[in-house]
Amino acid sequence: MGYTKEQLLDRLKEFEINFASYDHPVVLTVEAQAKYVGHLGGLLSKNLLLKDKKHRYYIISALTNTNVDLKVLSQRLGLGKGGLRMAPEEALQEILQVPLGCVTPFALINESAGTVSLLLDQGFKSKESCFFHPLSNDTTISLSSSGLEKFLTSIGRRPAYVDLEANPSVGKDNPPDLAAFVPSDAPALSASIEKATPIQLPVVNQTPENLKSTSGKTSSKSKVPSGTTEKPKSTVNPLTEATDVEKLVDSIISKFATAVQAEKNPNDLQKETESSLLDGVRKRITTDLQMQMMSFKNAAYSQGFHAGVEAVGIAMKNMSFRS
Amino acid sequence: MAEDVDSQVVNPWEVTAKDGGKIDYDKLIEKFGCQRLSDDIVQRVERLTGRPAHVFLRRGVFFAHRDFNEILDLYERGEKFYLYTGRGPSSEALHLGHLVPFMFTKYLQDAFKVPLVIQLTDDEKCMWKNLAVEESKRLARENAKDIIACGFDITRTFIFSDFNYLGGAFYENMVKVANCVTFNKVVGIFGFTPEDHIGKISFPPVQAVPSFPSSFPHIFSDKNNKVNNNLRCLIPCAIDQDPYFRMTRDVAPRIGYQKPSLIESSFFPALQGENGKMSASDPNSAIYVTDSLKDIKNKVNRYAFSGGQDSIENHRKFGANLEVDIPIKYLSFFLDDDPELEHIKEEYGSGRMLTGQVKARLIEVLLELVERHRKARALVTDEMVDAFMAVRPLPYMFS
Numbered sequence: 138m139g140y141t142k143e144q145l146l147d148r149l150k151e152f153e154i155n156f157a158s159y160d161h162p163v164v165l166t167v168e169a170q171a172k173y174v175g176h177l178g179g180l181l182s183k184n185l186l187l188k189d190k191k192h193r194y195y196i197i198s199a200l201t202n203t204n205v206d207l208k209v210l211s212q213r214l215g216l217g218k219g220g221l222r223m224a225p226e227e228a229l230q231e232i233l234q235v236p237l238g239c240v241t242p243f244a245l246i247n248e249s250a251g252t253v254s255l256l257l258d259q260g261f262k263s264k265e266s267c268f269f270h271p272l273s274n275d276t277t278i279s280l281s282s283s284g285l286e287k288f289l290t291s292i293g294r295r296p297a298y299v300d301l302e303a304n305p306s307v308g309k310d311n312p313p314d315l316a317a318f319v320p321s322d323a324p325a326l327s328a329s330i331e332k333a334t335p336i337q338l339p340v341v342n343q344t345p346e347n348l349k350s351t352s353g354k355t356s357s358k359s360k361v362p363s364g365t366t367e368k369p370k371s372t373v374n375p376l377t378e379a380t381d382v383e384k385l386v387d388s389i390i391s392k393f394a395t396a397v398q399a400e401k402n403p404n405d406l407q408k409e410t411e412s413s414l415l416d417g418v419r420k421r422i423t424t425d426l427q428m429q430m431m432s433f434k435n436a437a438y439s440q441g442f443h444a445g446v447e448a449v450g451i452a453m454k455n456m457s458f459r460s
Numbered sequence: 461m462a463e464d465v466d467s468q469v470v471n472p473w474e475v476t477a478k479d480g481g482k483i484d485y486d487k488l489i490e491k492f493g494c495q496r497l498s499d500d501i502v503q504r505v506e507r508l509t510g511r512p513a514h515v516f517l518r519r520g521v522f523f524a525h526r527d528f529n530e531i532l533d534l535y536e537r538g539e540k541f542y543l544y545t546g547r548g549p550s551s552e553a554l555h556l557g558h559l560v561p562f563m564f565t566k567y568l569q570d571a572f573k574v575p576l577v578i579q580l581t582d583d584e585k586c587m588w589k590n591l592a593v594e595e596s597k598r599l600a601r602e603n604a605k606d607i608i609a610c611g612f613d614i615t616r617t618f619i620f621s622d623f624n625y626l627g628g629a630f631y632e633n634m635v636k637v638a639n640c641v642t643f644n645k646v647v648g649i650f651g652f653t654p655e656d657h658i659g660k661i662s663f664p665p666v667q668a669v670p671s672f673p674s675s676f677p678h679i680f681s682d683k684n685n686k687v688n689n690n691l692r693c694l695i696p697c698a699i700d701q702d703p704y705f706r707m708t709r710d711v712a713p714r715i716g717y718q719k720p721s722l723i724e725s726s727f728f729p730a731l732q733g734e735n736g737k738m739s740a741s742d743p744n745s746a747i748y749v750t751d752s753l754k755d756i757k758n759k760v761n762r763y764a765f766s767g768g769q770d771s772i773e774n775h776r777k778f779g780a781n782l783e784v785d786i787p788i789k790y791l792s793f794f795l796d797d798d799p800e801l802e803h804i805k806e807e808y809g810s811g812r813m814l815t816g817q818v819k820a821r822l823i824e825v826l827l828e829l830v831e832r833h834r835k836a837r838a839l840v841t842d843e844m845v846d847a848f849m850a851v852r853p854l855p856y857m858f859s
Binding site for chain 1: 508510536570613615832836840847848850852856859
């Protein structure tokens with residue numbers, strides 16, 4: 138059973154991901170969608186479901202004016218020249234569990250889409266208002282890129298942006314630059330779904346202990362009986378997230394921007410100027426905030442370090458006292 | 461080995477252009493044998509790091525490299541590398557030119573999420589500038605504060621000064637390197653003479669060995685106290701440091717180590733123009749991180765060499781000479797916004813914009829930079845310096 142629109146929106150609220158929702162008649166194309174929400178000043182997305190010769194699936198989520206060349210992408214993924222095609226209609230139903238015209242990154246919330254790879258246009262990065270279908274095409278939701286990233290992280294995906302228009306030469310000396318986005322498995326389109334692991338970028342884990350536990354997880358493919366919603370556990374140390382200066386600044390600015398927008402009437406026609414205003418604000422203050430945050434991190438570490446040194450000194454004094 | 465009398469001189473202790481003109485970077489790349497940093501590589505960096513390239517890469521400030529492609533290859537495969545840069549702490553006052561390699565290194569650290577070692581060559585300055593040992597050490601600590609203020613991440617940065625750190629595994633590597641370089645060789649590379657004291661002649665290995673991870677066992681050894689000697693090193697530096705690392709790359713395979721890769725920058729021009737010399741004795745030749753708004757305004761307005769015409773009439777007619785204009789040069793270093801810079805170059809080059817306007821914009825940009833640096837500098841305490849310089853492990857250096 139696939140998620141419904143309501144279940145998805147509940148999940149977004151649960152994770153405190155801010156979004157604005159617009160209902161409209163059913164639309165099957167971006168042009169039709171633009172008629173209803175195009176004036177709101179956010180970034181519309183065009184979403185494609187693609188399939189390769191080994192029955193692996195890919196969602197391409199791009200800005201409407203990004204030129205998506207399937208031949209180039211196919212090479213960049215290491216699938217050769219004609220390796221990518223549009224997926225058949227049945228795949229939308231079976232794998233993404235969404236109706237026609239409704240391909241969306243949110244479909245990844247479904248277990249059936251567990252092995253589908255997501256290529257997200259880098260044009261969405263750091264943007265306040267991006268439009269996607271929330272699993273049904275009679276609604277469009279607008280959320281910030283950091284909200285989308287939070288959603289993806291909540292379903293065990295690592296958010297990653299791709300320059301979809303880049304056309305690097307692929308050859309002996311230039312390996313396919315998107316090879317990491319090729320799923321390790323094809324989806325099993327049968328009743329009991331094998332739980333495969335989410336697509337990870339080649340990121341190295343930080344401590345030997347973490348390395349051990351991840352390799353344990355990636356090599357095991359336990360058969361999960363359909364019905365249980367066991368999400369793969371995030372293998373990132375929570376402190377790493379918490380001390381990531383750039384992520385932190387990004388989330389602070391996004392929270393602030395969303396709050397500003399929420400204070401105003403959501404149907405206000407000034408949404409367009411607001412988005413670009415907030416983008417401009419973000420540009421102005423990001424560097425300063427990052428520097429301040431780094432100073433903070435360094436100061437906190439230094440204080441902790443000295444406390445540690447003192448603690449060792451005290452322990453040693455106590456030891457010599459006793460002897 | 462005598463240099464041609466009229467060719468340019470570029471080595472770690474002297475940079476002079478031919479006939480007092482501009483440095484010919486093409487000739488330099490050819491002579492040194494390094495490679496130009498192409499646009500392809502810049503775009504590849506953007507793809508791999510998922511963010512726009514640093515302004516210094518986009519504007520060709522960092523313009524040459526050795527084996528940078530190999531670093532990008534291994535990074536793409538999910539392998540790791542670390543960064544190494546440094547400073548010779550010869551003066552307390554740092555100017556913007558001094559900050560350039562550090563600003564770029566910070567970007568590399570953030571973009572690739574890798575650790576960094578920073579060497580303060582207080583011993584070198586002690587020898588070359590005839591400073592007292594205590595004074596060199598003091599300057600090293602003071603400079604460390606300005607370096608830290610550039611925004612390095614303490615959880616993945618180790619700063620060390622030679623007087624404090626030399627010994628142990630670091631010294632073992634120095635001996636290994638020194639074993640492979642003859643007196644004739646260093647004379648050839650660095651121009652030493654028999655009159656130079658032996659301290660200078662034996663210094664090069666000190667700057668070479670931070671390229672090898674085994675020099676830092678507290679950072680790079682694993683649970684079994686073994687160091688992975690295949691961990692590669694990337695060195696961002698100004699191109700005058702190339703001789704040290706040519707020597708290092710020559711020696712590395714002979715002692716079982718990997719060659720370090722380099723990414724090199726051109727020289728930061730003095731306010732008076734490319735042909736001028738930035739010197740500590742002339743405070744008006746550069747913008748210092750301690751300059752006030754008044755200082756910056758004064759220096760830019762009065763001393764920044766202008767490519768504009770001598771009269772407004774001629775300027776409107778002929779436009780500015782962007783090649784020699786220092787405000788434009790400085791803006792290309794520090795104004796991040798590509799479209800805005802293009803616009804200014806268009807308008808100024810055609811004569812529609814006046815020198816005063818360009819200088820005003822530069823003053824704004826410099827002030828923002830200097831202010832941000834000063835704020836960060838004020839938050840660097842001696843305890844923080846001690847923590848950055850403590851010989852400690854960096855468990856989260858790759859996350």
